[in-house]
Amino acid sequence: MTRLARWAVPLAAVAxxxxxxxxxxxxxxxxxxxRFLMDTLVTVTVWGTPEPDARAAEERAFAALAAVDQEMxxxxxxxxxxxxxxxxxxVSEALxxxxxxxxxxxxxxxxxxxxxxxxxxxxxxIPRGPHPPxxxxxxxxxxxxxxxxxxxxxxxxxxxDLGRTRVDLGGIAKGWAIDRAAEALRAAxxxxxxxxxxxxxxxxxxxxxxxxxxxxxxxxxxxxxxxVVAPMEGALVTSGDYxxxxxxxxxxxxxxxxPRTGRPARGCQSVTVWAPTAVDADALSxxxxxxxxxxxxxxxxxxxxxxxxxxxxxxxxxxTPGFARVAPEVRW
Amino acid sequence: xxxxxxxxxxxxxxxxxxxxxxxxxWAPGRPGRPTGYRITxxxxxxxxxxxxxxxxxPGPLGTTVIEVGKxxxxxxxxxxxxxxxxxxxxxxRPGRVAVCLPNRVxxxxxxxxxxxxxxxx
Numbered sequence: 302m303t304r305l306a307r308w309a310v311p312l313a314a315v316a317x318x319x320x321x322x323x324x325x326x327x328x329x330x331x332x333x334x335x336r337f338l339m340d341t342l343v344t345v346t347v348w349g350t351p352e353p354d355a356r357a358a359e360e361r362a363f364a365a366l367a368a369v370d371q372e373m374x375x376x377x378x379x380x381x382x383x384x385x386x387x388x389x390x391x392v393s394e395a396l397x398x399x400x401x402x403x404x405x406x407x408x409x410x411x412x413x414x415x416x417x418x419x420x421x422x423x424x425x426x427i428p429r430g431p432h433p434p435x436x437x438x439x440x441x442x443x444x445x446x447x448x449x450x451x452x453x454x455x456x457x458x459x460x461x462d463l464g465r466t467r468v469d470l471g472g473i474a475k476g477w478a479i480d481r482a483a484e485a486l487r488a489a490x491x492x493x494x495x496x497x498x499x500x501x502x503x504x505x506x507x508x509x510x511x512x513x514x515x516x517x518x519x520x521x522x523x524x525x526x527x528x529v530v531a532p533m534e535g536a537l538v539t540s541g542d543y544x545x546x547x548x549x550x551x552x553x554x555x556x557x558x559x560p561r562t563g564r565p566a567r568g569c570q571s572v573t574v575w576a577p578t579a580v581d582a583d584a585l586s587x588x589x590x591x592x593x594x595x596x597x598x599x600x601x602x603x604x605x606x607x608x609x610x611x612x613x614x615x616x617x618x619x620x621t622p623g624f625a626r627v628a629p630e631v632r633w
Numbered sequence: 634x635x636x637x638x639x640x641x642x643x644x645x646x647x648x649x650x651x652x653x654x655x656x657x658x659w660a661p662g663r664p665g666r667p668t669g670y671r672i673t674x675x676x677x678x679x680x681x682x683x684x685x686x687x688x689x690x691p692g693p694l695g696t697t698v699i700e701v702g703k704x705x706x707x708x709x710x711x712x713x714x715x716x717x718x719x720x721x722x723x724x725x726r727p728g729r730v731a732v733c734l735p736n737r738v739x740x741x742x743x744x745x746x747x748x749x750x751x752x753x754x
Contacts, residue, residue, distance in 0.1 A: 331750075335673045335739065342673070342732045342739045346750065428735065430714025499732075500754030508750060516728065518754035523721050529749055539753045547715055573753055 331508060334359045339370045339475055341499030345482065348493040348508050358489035362482040362496060369478035372396060373470045375419065381470060385419065389462040395477075397459040399580075400452075403473050406584035407449035410600060414588035415560035419467035420446040425565070427556040431547040434554055440563040447560055476538060476583025479503045483579075496579075501538040503579050514631050518543075520570035520612050527571075527612065530628035536579035537628065540586040541571035559591045568593025570612040575627045577606055585609070594619055667727050667742035670706045672699065675737045692736030699740055711736055728752065 331348040332355040345362045347355040372395060373381050384390055392400065403416035420443040424435050435443075451464030475498050482496045483503045493506030495513055504513050516526035520541050530537075542565070546555035559566040572589045576582035585607060589597030594613040601609040601621050608627045610620040669680045674690050674697075681688065685701040687709075695712030705725035708718040711733045718733035718740075727744025730752065 514749045516749035
């Protein structure tokens, strides 16, 4: 046997080690940019695009998000603020589109998602921190100003009559903004990216030789994930009672209000919805949270191309039959 | 002079060692400890190494205090009413985030191969 033949096996083994090692080397990193926008922390992550292009794409995504924020945040000076102040008027194409989506989801969910909850949000004022909950009388008074079916939108003329209600788009505008950011990234040539607005995600493509890995937050243990998944391209949006809440006399008061009772919804700890678009996932995650696990899962199963996972108030985890298909669990 | 034996015990040892290395290289990786922490505020982002100690970050409501240890980092104190950032506790794995929204301060654990690429919450 020649010297070369004798060393063929060890040499082949060395080659294999080098090949595996190079494949596993951390090497390229995604480009990540983080900013505070839309009253939350927004991170845009792009993979596999040369740095200047990735940075440019991220800038376009942030510009798209900022544009939505400047128009639809319920803070003084924005067009939405002016619309609420005036009780109606002509709106931009973007605002008309989000209002149309919001009213459509309000209709489809029987009012479990309702964009006219602004008076209730103001009354409960969860971000202010621990304080006594409002009186039943005050809740009833605020509830009398809530009702999506009083809003009249003419999509052609882009005119709105709020019918003496006030609109808050917090349950849907973030999703709409995420979709616009994803569009901007694609238009800039990026195909592998994550848009993460406060834990509401749009996931596209892969991270190199593996899929993107997303941890779904455990609603009662900040240090645990309920599940780690590799979602299909689309949106993964979570609503939970642990995101903005305070405790008063042993009870948790959180920011997801039931438009039918005027009080924090009590049926779930968290709801995660996968949908092709973030605007739909956003509205649906809120609606399912409000409806509770039984009715909420029925609603999800009635929506084509949408799946979800629900953690009920007692901690029981339930999901639609197709959730594991659109968001398969990752073990590594 | 070249040995006439085709495959000696030493060759077998070398092959076994290399195959062992292959297995290690092939085995699925486990997430490691953070290699740094990104602190984002209204002033922008900066990255600090593990063990940086106490860091005070100004925000619109006041000062958020962060402790960056060798193995984890956490928000110690903040001026926010809900104090959810403090409740988040220690970030010991890459990909974990603690955020104080009212004071516009975020702490993220960084690493080359995080447990996850994003957290849905």
